Amino acid sequence: MKDLHFILLLLRKEFLLEFRTRSAISGIFLYVISTLFVVYETFVKIQPNVWNTLFWIILLFVAVNAMVKSFVQEKGNRVLYYYSLLNPSHVLIAKIVYNTLLLLVLSLLIWGLFIFFGDNPVKDLGLFLLILLLGSFGFSVTFTFLASLVAASNQSSTLLAVLSFPLIIPIILMLVKISAHALRLIQDTAVSGDLAILVAIDLLLCGVALLLFPFIWRD
Amino acid sequence: MIEKGKIWKFSGVILIVYVIIAGLLIPLKSGIESVEPSYGNAGETLKIQVTGYNTHFKEAGNSLRAWLKWDNGKAIAAAEMVALDERRMNLTFSIPNNLPENTEVQAVTLLIDSETDGTSVLPSAIFLTQTEKVLATEEVPWVKPENFSNNGQITFPFRNILxxxxxxxxxxxxxxxxxxxxxxxxxxxxxxxxxxxxxxxxxxxxxxxxxxxxxxxxxxxxxxxxxxxxxxxxxxxxxxxxxxxxxxxxxxxxxxxxxxxxxxxxxxxxxxxxxxxxxxxxxxxxxxxxxxxxxxxxxxxxxxxxxxxxxxxxxxxxxxxxxxxxxxxxxxxxxxxxxxxxxxxxxxxxx
Known part of the structure; x- marks a missing residue:
């Protein structure tokens, strides 16, 4: 119970910080809207199979840009202060949960804008929402952990992209495959197996990240 | 003498040298590379040319034997065998009027055996077509391929394409x-x-x-x-x-x-x-x-x-x-x- 209490407190801190410095979050929202606008200006008409890939690629780039600052604030004296107070796992869990929620909102925004500008190719709403959640969680775990690695370097945004894109490939391949099913592009009976693999990859990465984070956090 | 801690390094090098020598020098087993033509009809006298790989058709001489074999185990022996050179050979088969299976097109396996090369197999070597069954009964000289020779050489298996x-x-x-x-x-x-x-x-x-x-x-x-x-x-x-x-x-x-x-x-x-x-x-x-x-x-x-x-x-x-x-x-x-x-x-x- 005490763990949960700490995590909720940290989560609240994340929301408060984000709310007080609204420039970052509004920047990301604007990034999403302009990207979508550029996409529709250049593509004009988007076929469902292109839509499927495009959606996840846009979410990937949005995620990199949104997550890179996860640990930028936690530098210098403030880290020392946190370090004396908190358990590192709580910090990471709170960040992962916060980033998952943020990505979920952003992915819903991207989806909504896609519907607004064009039409909605998604046929299986429940399945699509489920993989939005699983995808947001997977992206959040990978990017949050890697952001904590590169936070100390000078060129963290380039480094984060270089480190994370190859690592995200297993997740994004599974996502595109299952989402093709939600769009009825393929008929596949093994969709529950694919979902299980996606969950397994997410949990594996989350577990490894939780094990390793205490070592990186100590400065 | 080699120090104790270095033995694994030397064994690694010796194993790699062995792998390069054995892996590159041991010959492939003889095999059948291709058959021309690869199709025929029921009832005809089918003449095919076989191209072998690492074979010694001339040298094998009288010990050469060849069969066409169906999936259900029935086989016919070659009526005539003429070795053109070590790698090429002409085979003649009298295909029966009534093929032993019920499908219109039937794939048969070609088997060649000799004392010098051992046994070579090419699955689905020839596709035989049967448009209709002939009513007249015929005596087909079905045989069972057996007594395969073993030339006792150390070889790697031959696989088509590979x-x-x-x-x-x-x-x-x-x-x-x-x-x-x-x-x-x-x-x-x-x-x-x-x-x-x-x-x-x-x-x-x-x-x-x-x-x-x-x-x-x-x-x-x-x-x-x-x-x-x-x-x-x-x-x-x-x-x-x-x-x-x-x-x-x-x-x-x-x-x-x-x-x-x-x-x-x-x-x-x-x-x-x-x-x-x-x-x-x-x-x-x-x-x-x-x-x-x-x-x-x-x-x-x-x-x-x-x-x-x-x-x-x-x-x-x-x-x-x-x-x-x-x-x-x-x-x-x-x-x-x-x-x-x-x-x-x-x-x-x-x-």
């Missing part, structure tokens, strides 16, 4: 095994670093990762050369090839990460954490995702797997030493690289 490229099993596959062992040791040393904070473990992890990437590149190149000869192109955008490149990109990023930190302790800690995280994504990347999609690579989609039925005993005698030899050699390379890195670090400290 041909001589079957020898790549002793280089491509062991290099991959070696790469996985090297990456595994890099992870073990990374974990050691995070637990003990010993600077040498960090250098060891770096050295193992470097040799691992080197092995990975060699594995990729040997695979691509093999693919050119069997799949027709160096790069086919096959899922296994793509995932391999992704794995190498992941480890290339490791070195970018190393280069971007000034403080050695911070660098060691971050790189150890990244190394462990990266290794844990290799498992879905190399062992789960490729199994979900069709692939040309042996082991998936009906292609011959690298398993019990694909390695015969002669191949095992070379393949297992190759795995052990390349792995030991990789460890030796890593230890040399580690000593180089350690000296480099010492010089930096002195400066």
């Amino acid at each position: 041909g001589e490229t079957i020898r790549n099993t002793y280089f491509h596959v062991p290099l991959w095994f070696g790469m996985m062992f090297l990456f595994l040791f890099a992870v073990i040393h990374s974990i050691k670093y995070l637990r003990k904070g010993d600077a040498e473990s960090d250098l060891k992890a770096e050295a193992y990762t470097q040799t691992g990437i080197f092995y990975g590149l060699l594995g990729l190149i040997t695979g691509a050369l093999w693919a050119k000869n069997t799949w027709g192109a160096y790069w086919s955008w096959d899922i296994k090839q793509n995932m391999t490149v992704v794995a190498l990109l992941i480890y290339a990023a490791y070195f970018i990460l190393r280069a971007s930190f000034e403080d050695p302790e911070k660098r060691a800690r971050v790189c150890a954490a990244y190394g462990i995280f990266a290794f844990s994504t290799l498992i879905p990347l190399l062992y789960v995702i490729p199994r979900l999609t069709d692939s040309l690579h042996p082991g998936s989609g009906g292609n011959p797997a690298f398993g019990s039925q694909d390695l015969d005993n002669t191949m095992r005698m070379v393949f297992y030493p190759a795995v052990i030899g390349f792995t030991l050699f990789g460890f030796w390379l890593s230890s040399l690289q580690f000593r180089y890195l350690r000296l480099q670090k010492l010089r930096e400290d002195v400066d």
Whole structure:
């Protein structure tokens, strides 16, 4: 119970910080809207199979840009202060949960804008929402952990992209495959197996990240 | 005398030398490369020309025997055999009016046996067409192929399409095994670093990762050369090839990460954490995702797997030493690289 209490407190801190410095979050929202606008200006008409890939690629780039600052604030004296107070796992869990929620909102925004500008190719709403959640969680775990690695370097945004894109490939391949099913592009009976693999990859990465984070956090 | 601690290095080198000599010099078993024409009709006298590989048709002389065999075990012997040279031979078969199966087109297997070459088999060598059954009963001289000769030579199996490229099993596959062992040791040393904070473990992890990437590149190149000869192109955008490149990109990023930190302790800690995280994504990347999609690579989609039925005993005698030899050699390379890195670090400290 005490763990949960700490995590909720940290989560609240994340929301408060984000709310007080609204420039970052509004920047990301604007990034999403302009990207979508550029996409529709250049593509004009988007076929469902292109839509499927495009959606996840846009979410990937949005995620990199949104997550890179996860640990930028936690530098210098403030880290020392946190370090004396908190358990590192709580910090990471709170960040992962916060980033998952943020990505979920952003992915819903991207989806909504896609519907607004064009039409909605998604046929299986429940399945699509489920993989939005699983995808947001997977992206959040990978990017949050890697952001904590590169936070100390000078060129963290380039480094984060270089480190994370190859690592995200297993997740994004599974996502595109299952989402093709939600769009009825393929008929596949093994969709529950694919979902299980996606969950397994997410949990594996989350577990490894939780094990390793205490070592990186100590400065 | 060789020092005790060096025995594994020498055995690695000896095994690799053995693998190169045995793997490249042991000949392939004789086989049937092609048959022309590869189709015929029921009731006709079918004359075909057989092209063999590593065969000695002339030398075999009277010991040559040939059969066409159906799936249900029925076979007819060749009516006439004329060896044109060591690799080419004309065969004549009297195809019965009533074929033994019920389908319109029936695939038959060609079997050739001789004392010099042993037995060669070409499945689905000829497709025979039967438009309608002839009512008149006929006496077909059905035979059962038996008394196969064994020439007692040590050979590697002959496979159509694969041909001589079957020898790549002793280089491509062991290099991959070696790469996985090297990456595994890099992870073990990374974990050691995070637990003990010993600077040498960090250098060891770096050295193992470097040799691992080197092995990975060699594995990729040997695979691509093999693919050119069997799949027709160096790069086919096959899922296994793509995932391999992704794995190498992941480890290339490791070195970018190393280069971007000034403080050695911070660098060691971050790189150890990244190394462990990266290794844990290799498992879905190399062992789960490729199994979900069709692939040309042996082991998936009906292609011959690298398993019990694909390695015969002669191949095992070379393949297992190759795995052990390349792995030991990789460890030796890593230890040399580690000593180089350690000296480099010492010089930096002195400066």
